[in-house]
Amino acid sequence: MTPRHFYNGILRQLDAEGCFYRGDAKRRLHREIEVLQRIQHIRPVVIVAEAHLLDRKTMEELRFLLNFKIDSDSPMALILVGQPELTDKLRRQAYLAIEQRVNLKCYNPYLDEAQTKAYILHHLDYAKSSSEIFSDQVISEIFRYSAGSARLINKACTHCLMYGSQQNKKILDDALARYVIEQELI
Numbered sequence: 001m002t003p004r005h006f007y008n009g010i011l012r013q014l015d016a017e018g019c020f021y022r023g024d025a026k027r028r029l030h031r032e033i034e035v036l037q038r039i040q041h042i043r044p045v046v047i048v049a050e051a052h053l054l055d056r057k058t059m060e061e062l063r064f065l066l067n068f069k070i071d072s073d074s075p076m077a078l079i080l081v082g083q084p085e086l087t088d089k090l091r092r093q094a095y096l097a098i099e100q101r102v103n104l105k106c107y108n109p110y111l112d113e114a115q116t117k118a119y120i121l122h123h124l125d126y127a128k129s130s131s132e133i134f135s136d137q138v139i140s141e142i143f144r145y146s147a148g149s150a151r152l153i154n155k156a157c158t159h160c161l162m163y164g165s166q167q168n169k170k171i172l173d174d175a176l177a178r179y180v181i182e183q184e185l186i
Contacts, residue, residue, distance in 0.1 A: 003061045010046060029065070033075050045077040052082035056094055063098050074101075110148035113140065119150065120157060133161070137174035145181045159184050 007025035008018030016032050019025040036042040048054065048062070066074050078101075080086060090099040111119055117139045124133060134142075138160065146152035156177070163180045164172045 003057060006058050006061055014044070026061075026064075037075060043075075043077060045079065047079045047081065049081045050083075051080035052084075052086035052089060059095055059098055063101070066098075066101055108150055111143075111150065111153070112148060113143045116143045116146070116148055116153055119153060123157070132171070133164070134172055135174065138172045138177040141174050141177035141181060145185060156181060156185060 002022070004019075004022040004025050007022065007029050011018045011025060011029055011032065014029075014032050014036075016028060019028055033044055036044050046065075054062075062078060065076070066078060087105075089095055090102070117136070120134055120139060120142070121132075134157070142153060142156045142160070145156050159180045160172050160177050163184075164176060167176070169176065
């Protein structure tokens with residue numbers, strides 16, 4: 001992602017028109033942030049998903065954005081969401097200036113098998129599932145595959161549900177889960 005695309009992406013989210021040149025996009029974004037803060041009394045929040053994939057240039061632009069007319073408070077809140085590699089990346093010397101501006105770190109821990117079951121059952125309950133679709137053996141297979149990673153749990157459950165639906169299964173068994181994991185996920 002180029003810095004111009006980065007700024008224009010934020011401008012689009014603010015319903016503001018983007019600019020062809022990076023400098024123009026940057027100035028327009030600063031004006032939009034200032035209007036939000038001073039006139040509308042809104043502190044914008046920028047959420048960057050998959051932040052572990054950002055290149056050095058884009059990370060530097062984030063730092064500059066955070067420094068915009070800085071006095072005692074940043075003009076916006078920045079939330080970086082990413083895989084554990086993001087923490088490793090921010091520890092490198094090249095990203096130290098951004099790492100120093102991090103006020104809060106939250107981690108989504110890996111789940112144990114009981115937590116994995118509770119996580120899956122919560123999602124089924126939220127989806128208003130009328131029955132237990134996943135047997136305990138399926139949950140064990142999903143846990144073994146995912147090692148408790150929520151992203152991998154979601155992926156395995158989705159694939160098992162799709163495959164089970166294609167096979168007209170109302171309750172998924174461990175053989176189905178093993179097949180899906182071995183044939184589609186590994």
